[in-house]
Amino acid sequence: MKCGFFAIVGRPNVGKSTLLNTLIREKVSIISRKPNTTRTSVLGVYTNDKHQIIFIDTPGWQKKPVRVLDRYMNRFIDWSIEQVDCILMISDARSWQNDDKLLAESIARSPKPKVLIINKVDLLNDKSKLLKYVEHLMKQGMDFDDYIFISAKKKQYLDSLNDVLFSYCPAREFVYSETTKTDRSENFRICESIREKLLMFLGDELPYETCVVIEEYVKSKKISKINAVIYVERESQRHIILGKKGDLIKKISTKAREDLELLLGQKVYIRIWVKVSESWSNDREKLKLLGLKNN
Ligand SMILES: Nc1nc2c(ncn2[C@@H]2O[C@H](COP(=O)(O)OP(=O)(O)OP(=O)(O)O)[C@@H](O)[C@H]2O)c(=O)[nH]1
Ligand SMILES: [Mg+2]
Secondary structure, eight states: OEEEEEEEEOSTTSSHHHHHHHHHTSOOSOOOSSSSOOOSOEEEEEEOSSEEEEEEEOOOOOSSOOSHHHHHHHHHHHHHHHHOSEEEEEEETTBOOHHHHHHHHHHTTSOSOEEEEEEOGGGOSOTTHHHHHHHHHHHTTOOOSEEEEOBTTTTBSHHHHHHHHHHTOOBOOOSSOTTOOBSSOHHHHHHHHHHHHHHHHSOSSGGGGOEEEEEEEEEOSSEEEEEEEEEESSHHHHHHHHOGGGHHHHHHHHHHHHHHHHHHTSEEEEEEEEEEOTTGGGOHHHHHHTTOOOO
16 A cells, blocks of 8 residues: 655645645635635545545745745745655746746755646647746756646646656555545635635735634534634725625625535535734734644
């Protein structure tokens, strides 16, 4: 039996969480078009008859983290790299940026094997550019053990990726049961699903100043009742999220309810309040309570 731990790292928005969900065939990590969607490490497990692959999805690497929350997000990356057998760095096939180079140089200090997964190849019309991409990296002195091109969203070229992943799995007993997909609690997944709707419906800046907490979650045979709170940093933000006559929060609640019914497999009754908690993203104690601090 083979079982390996893999960290998924990369700059924001390159498709790390999409890849995790695709590989384990379940949505355990939220996705959005906006950068810095993932805020903490999220574990996902793939198991077949011979292999168990345990992935740790991480927040997008930030060169200059400003808030305490951003610094903690970068720390989840360092922590994840320490836990694993192999590091998977994800980049975007359309461009190799300076931040990719800086992150690659930073992980090069780890003695663990490193694979570069070049994602979003479906967006590239001229595939001959891929060879040039790797040549460019080599000229920059980048040193990966393997290079793989994929499309996580379109599920393309995943067989060669799986072969590489299996080859880096050490002989080890399975760590999780064969049915386990994640170690994250239902509460965490509910909060994340609601946060995903904030990223979906709000403008560019506001989602970064929000967080979601479940105040009450009662599950009976037929229905799950959820009371959730969205915290914002200022009163003016509360009004934006509520929308005119409460129409925006209604939209957010409806979409959240639909997705949560799929996740929980039963009817969901959800009420979402919006409250102000000043500077939560710079408050170490609040971040600890929210589970966004890694000790
Ligand atoms: N066309 C295309 N889009 C992709 C692919 N993979 C991911 N995306 C899109 O890229 C955007 C970002 O995807 P995420 O999976 O949230 O990216 P991430 O790296 O986890 O982002 P952070 O958590 O913010 O660091 C989403 O709109 C995805 O649908 C791909 O292979 N092809
Ligand atoms: Mg992500």
